[in-house]
Amino acid sequence: MLRRTHTCGELRDSHVGQTVRLNGWVNSYRGHGTGLVFIDLRDRFGITQVVFDGEDLGKEILDTADHLRNEDVIAIEGSVRVRAGGENPKLITGKIEIVVTKFELLNKTANPPFLPDDTGSGGKLANEELRLTYRYVDLRRPTMQKALATRHKLYQVTRRYFDENGFLEIETPILYKSTPEGAREFLVPSRHLPGNWFALPQSPQLFKQILMVAGCDRYMQICRCFRDEDPRADRQAEFTQIDLEMSFVRREHVIEMMEGFVRRLWKDMCGYDVPPIQKMPYREAMERFGIDRPDTRYALEITDISETAAKSEVAFFKDALANGADRPRFNSKRGVVKAIRVPDGAAKLTRKMTDGYNEFVRGFGAGGCAVVKVNAAGEFETGIAKFLASVKDELKSVLKLVPGDTVLFVADTYSVCTKALGELRQVVARDMGIVPKPGSEGGPWNFLIVVDFPMFEKDKETGRWVAMHHPFTAPNDDQAEAFVAADVNDEVTIEGIVSAGYDIVLNGQEIAGGSVRIHDPRVQSKVFTLLGLTPEQAKEKFSFLLEALQFGAPPHAGIAFGLDRLVMNFLGTSNIRDVIAFPKTQIGQDLMTGAPGPVTDEQLKDVHATAIRPRVP
RNA sequence: GGGGCGGUAGCUCAAUUGGUUAGAGUACCGGACUGUCGAUCCGGUGGUUGCGGGUUCGAGUCCCGUCCGCCUCGCCA
Numbered sequence: 001m002l003r004r005t006h007t008c009g010e011l012r013d014s015h016v017g018q019t020v021r022l023n024g025w026v027n028s029y030r031g032h033g034t035g036l037v038f039i040d041l042r043d044r045f046g047i048t049q050v051v052f053d054g055e056d057l058g059k060e061i062l063d064t065a066d067h068l069r070n071e072d073v074i075a076i077e078g079s080v081r082v083r084a085g086g087e088n089p090k091l092i093t094g095k096i097e098i099v100v101t102k103f104e105l106l107n108k109t110a111n112p113p114f115l116p117d118d119t120g121s122g123g124k125l126a127n128e129e130l131r132l133t134y135r136y137v138d139l140r141r142p143t144m145q146k147a148l149a150t151r152h153k154l155y156q157v158t159r160r161y162f163d164e165n166g167f168l169e170i171e172t173p174i175l176y177k178s179t180p181e182g183a184r185e186f187l188v189p190s191r192h193l194p195g196n197w198f199a200l201p202q203s204p205q206l207f208k209q210i211l212m213v214a215g216c217d218r219y220m221q222i223c224r225c226f227r228d229e230d231p232r233a234d235r236q237a238e239f240t241q242i243d244l245e246m247s248f249v250r251r252e253h254v255i256e257m258m259e260g261f262v263r264r265l266w267k268d269m270c271g272y273d274v275p276p277i278q279k280m281p282y283r284e285a286m287e288r289f290g291i292d293r294p295d296t297r298y299a300l301e302i303t304d305i306s307e308t309a310a311k312s313e314v315a316f317f318k319d320a321l322a323n324g325a326d327r328p329r330f331n332s333k334r335g336v337v338k339a340i341r342v343p344d345g346a347a348k349l350t351r352k353m354t355d356g357y358n359e360f361v362r363g364f365g366a367g368g369c370a371v372v373k374v375n376a377a378g379e380f381e382t383g384i385a386k387f388l389a390s391v392k393d394e395l396k397s398v399l400k401l402v403p404g405d406t407v408l409f410v411a412d413t414y415s416v417c418t419k420a421l422g423e424l425r426q427v428v429a430r431d432m433g434i435v436p437k438p439g440s441e442g443g444p445w446n447f448l449i450v451v452d453f454p455m456f457e458k459d460k461e462t463g464r465w466v467a468m469h470h471p472f473t474a475p476n477d478d479q480a481e482a483f484v485a486a487d488v489n490d491e492v493t494i495e496g497i498v499s500a501g502y503d504i505v506l507n508g509q510e511i512a513g514g515s516v517r518i519h520d521p522r523v524q525s526k527v528f529t530l531l532g533l534t535p536e537q538a539k540e541k542f543s544f545l546l547e548a549l550q551f552g553a554p555p556h557a558g559i560a561f562g563l564d565r566l567v568m569n570f571l572g573t574s575n576i577r578d579v580i581a582f583p584k585t586q587i588g589q590d591l592m593t594g595a596p597g598p599v600t601d602e603q604l605k606d607v608h609a610t611a612i613r614p615r616v617p
Numbered sequence: 618g619g620g621g622c623g624g625u626a627g628c629u630c631a632a633u634u635g636g637u638u639a640g641a642g643u644a645c646c647g648g649a650c651u652g653u654c655g656a657u658c659c660g661g662u663g664g665u666u667g668c669g670g671g672u673u674c675g676a677g678u679c680c681c682g683u684c685c686g687c688c689u690c691g692c693c694a
Contacts, residue, residue, distance in 0.1 A: 028655075036651040049654070070644080085652040094654090111645055114628050119655080121643060122629030129686045130628080182694035202694080229693040237693095363620095363690075470694045585686065 002075035002104050009046025013095045015080040022048060022098060023106070025140065026072045027117075037065045038097075041074070044145045049088070049097040050076055061103045071109040071116075071137075077102035116140035128577070132591040135582060147579050150269070151567045155222060157268045158242055161261050167220040167244065172207035174200060174224070179541060181471070183227035186237075189607035200226035203560060205470065206545045208245040209517055212556035213548045219245045222563065230586070234509070234565060234576050237588050242566075244514070245558035250477060251500045251516050254557045255279075255449060258504060258512065261561075262447065269570050272445060281452040282498070290338075290422020292453070295508025297446045298434045302338050302421045308394045309337035309411065313387040316367060320411035337411040338421050341399045342428055345406025346373040353431050354406075357424055361410055364420040370409040374401050384409070426508065437572070445569075448505040452476065452498040455483070456530060465494065465530050469501045472545070473515040474523065476500045484522055488530055502559070511566060514559025521549055 004023040011020065027042035037052040052065040068074065078098040088094035113134050114126035118141055125131065131138040138144060159169065178185055178199035185199040201207075203225045211219045221243045228237055246254060259277055266272040285294050288301045309317040320335035342349065349371075357369040372388065373381045378396070380388055388395060399407060408424065410417050429435050436444055455475055456465040467473060475483040476498050486493045500516035518524045524546065528538040539546060567579040577583035584590050604611060 030653045030656045031650080032653070032656080033650045036653080038653050038656085040654070051652080053651080083652085083654095085654080088654055090654080111627065115644080117655095120629075121627095124629055126628055127624085127686075129624090132686090179694090183692080205694090227693055230691085232693090233688070235693075467694060473694095586688090587685085589685095591686090 001106065002077050002102055004075070007045035008041050008043040008048040009092065011048055011080055011093050011096055011098070013082060016082055016096060017080065019077065019079050019101075020098060021075065021077045022050065023075045024048075024073070026068050026070055026074060028070065029068050031066050034059075034062045034066050037062075037068070039065070039068060039074070040091075041076070042140075044140075044149075046093060047091055048093045049083070049091070050078070050100055051097050052100050052103070057100065057103070061100075064105055065100075065103065068105075069109065069111075071112050071140075072105065073107040073109070075104040075106055076100045112137050114138075116144075118143050129585075129591065132577070132583070132585065135592045139581065144578070147567070147571055147573075148581060150570050151563075151579055154265070154269060154563065154567055154570070157265055158220075158222065158261075161264045162218075162220040162244070165218070165257065165260075167218040168216055169221060170211060170216065170219050171221060172201070172204040172211075172223065176201045179206075181541075183229050186226050186228050189609045191607050194608035202227050203241060204243055205472070206542070208243060208558055209472065209545060209553075209556065210548050212245055212247045212517075213551065213553045215247075217247045219243075219558075228588075231576075231584070231588075233574055234568065236564070236576055236580065236583060238584065239576075239580075240563040242561040242563050243558070244560065245556060247554040247556045249516075249555070249557050251451070251502065251557065254514065254516070254559055255502055258514075258559055259449075262504065265566070266445065274445065274447060277447040277449050277504075279449045279451050282450055282454065283452065285450055286418055286422075290418045290420075290425060291508075292450055293503065293505040293508055293510045294448065295426065295429070295435070295446070296448055297436050297444055297507055298429050300340055300342060300425045300429055300432075300434075302340055302418075302425065303399055304336055305339050305395065305398055305409075306336045308391050308398055309409075311394070312391045313389070314370075314384050314411075315387075316370075317409075317411045320367075320413075335412065336414050336417050337409060338417045339399060339410075340408045340421055340425055340428065341401060342406040342408065342432065343402075344404050345428075345432070346375070346404050348432050349406050349428070354408075357408060357427070360427060361420040361424055364423060365416045366410050366412045366420040368410075369420075369424065370411075372407045372409070374403050374405045374407070376403045378403055446507050450503045450505055451501070453501045453503075454495060455497045455499045455527075456494055464532055467527070467531060469499060469513070469515050471527050471531060471542075472517045472524070473499045473501050474518045477516075480520075480523060484526055488526075494530065500557070504559075504561075506569060509565060509569075510562070511569070512559050512561040514557065516555075516557040519549060519553045519555050521546075524549065 002021045002023070005021045008022055008024050022041055024041040024043040027040040027047055030038040035055060039050040039052070040047050041050050052062060076098060078100040080096050081099055082095065083097045113130060114121065114137065116137050120126060139148070175188060175198040178187070178197060183202050185202065188198040188200065190196045190198060204221065204223055208219050223241055223243050224238060225241050226238055231237060246257065262277070263274045266274045282292055285292055287304070288294070290302050306321060310321050317337050320337060322335065354371045357371070361369045370384045372383055372385055375381050380392060395401065401407065408428070410420050412420070453468050455468065455473065457468050458464070459466045474480070477500065479497055483497050486497065488494065502514060503510050504512040518527065525535065528535070533541070564576050564579050568574065568576060571579065573579065582590060582592065589595065
């Protein structure tokens with residue numbers, strides 16, 4: 001084989017005169033008859049033009065060259081020369097070409113189902129279903145190669161940073177024990193223990209805490225996690241976390257370390273200097289933005305106008321407020337009226353858009369979304385304008401309204417208003433065209449650390465307390481004693497306890513989340529009591545962790561980053577499948593391998609399982 | 618589990634109100650062509666209109682069911 005001396009991306013005019021060998025795939029061919037054939041040869045490093053020129057190559061080679069087709073695999077030897085036909089500025093190797101002296105057809109391809117070309121057929125990529133089926137062809141596309149390389153670089157920067165900071169990379173089991181809280185799990189039957197099952201880990205949460213008890217001091221792992229839930233554009237059942245845990249630290253120390261990581265990552269990945277990251281309490285995020293991961297690239301903040309609304313003549317405001325305004329409580333069933341001021345909305349938000357908002361908020365249980373415009377004279381127009389006449393000046397002062405503004409109102413319970421306007425805010429921002437492009441395209445990277453999450457929230461269906469993060473999350477240091485002392489039936493107090501958890505939010509997307517863990521058995525047992533777990537049940541579920549905590553557990557805390565989402569940000573894609581080499585579809589299939597597939601009865605018998613097969617119609 | 622969009626040649630798409638033999642570009646095959654770079658020119662092959670049923674003289678088009686892909690709500694401690 002004519003093994004390569006260079007890649008297809010590295011030859012320049014400085015190489016002119018050298019004899020080189022290249023290996024790669026035929027990216028395109030331009031034949032001018034036997035005797036002059038141009039081949040653009042591609043590997044993952046780039047494209048180089050190769051030319052079969054002249055009769056002295058022999059008829060056989062010239063004839064083969066004339067019939068080379070896209071994606072054939074070839075090797076050539078030849079000399080580098082300046083292009084006789086002029087430079088091609090589209091290629092980084094565009095000043096030179098290789099005149100072939102030796103040639104080897106390494107593998108003739110079957111006609112590929114589509115070409116791995118970023119511009120695609122008819123200017124569009126082939127259907128994603130097809131690209132997933134022939135993933136090995138799609139991955140040849142320069143964009144996909146770049147994605148794989150970016151992901152690789154992120155691994156390296158990550159390992160280097162945490163190594164420098166004294167973290168040990170430690171692998172934890174993939175075959176693990178089922179912990180029914182949280183996401184649905186993938187199950188694996190045991191051959192040796194009939195009727196018993198492994199689960200694939202939702203995260204290595206318990207193991208990393210155990211590693212702290214084990215004296216490892218600082219742990220990191222780039223680990224696969226599994227959650228058998230329906231995917232989204234930025235979510236797969238099988239995904240990757242940068243998982244971390246530290247001993248002898250409190251919340252501030254972890255946050256400091258993570259800020260350092262974020263700073264290093266952005267510096268090394270794209271040369272961006274991340275400024276000091278602002279911290280925002282959960283409660284403030286919910287009040288101002290209606291969501292626990294606010295996108296702070298734009299304003300459009302939410303204002304509670306219940307007091308003013310109560311003095312208006314708007315019937316549905318009054319209806320919502322009939323049970324009394326009740327601002328601070330999150331699970332409250334009582335009413336509020338909230339509004340978003342949209343600067344310049346009068347001109348930019350069309351009737352069709354605002355009609356859509358009405359429908360949109362109904363999707364979150366709200367009765368509707370009222371729209372008022374402030375005209376050039378400062379008067380309210382449309383909809384409920386006349387019923388607001390009595391509070392016009394007060395409203396203008398509370399919302400700081402100016403001519404040209406549009407105001408969007410929702411009146412309902414606290415939780416409905418918050419959720420509906422939090423989601424609506426994002427839609428309005430897109431409609432207004434005020435969401436900057438992601439950072440890789442030059443827009444701002446807006447980081448935020450959200451802290452002081454409630455420890456517990458009420459389950460919507462059962463009405464029982466559930467842990468907002470997970471049951472090992474500690475109350476914040478200043479509340480630990482109050483928590484231990486609290487009456488479990490005192491809902492207001494329990495609801496007010498905030499945890500030592502923290503999320504890192506980037507442009508409205510959660511990229512990391514973690515917490516200080518409970519290392520005090522008193523606190524841990526109180527949490528289980530609140531969650532409705534008896535000591536026996538708690539022991540059943542988490543025995544090994546609870547036991548470990550008794551044998552000298554250091555104070556510890558950790559966090560996990562969503563690696564796939566980080567890569568997405570550096571590539572500016574909103575499709576998680578772009579950053580995973582072999583992703584799955586909406587129903588969890590791998591279209592290339594055909595997984596999941598059936599197994600034989602023999603295999604099932606081995607693991608003491610039987611299949612309930614769907615009826616074949 | 619719910620909602621939305623989509624599935625026509627290998628690929629990207631078109632096909633009027635339900636009406637002739639389902640077309641175009643590209644890919645592929647054959648030929649021409651000595652400086653192209655999305656090469657060009659000539660010719661050709663290529664169709665279970667996702668699948669199943671129904672309405673109709675006649676279905677890519679209308680109706681019912683179903684499968685698959687994407688987006689989304691629920692879900693994701």
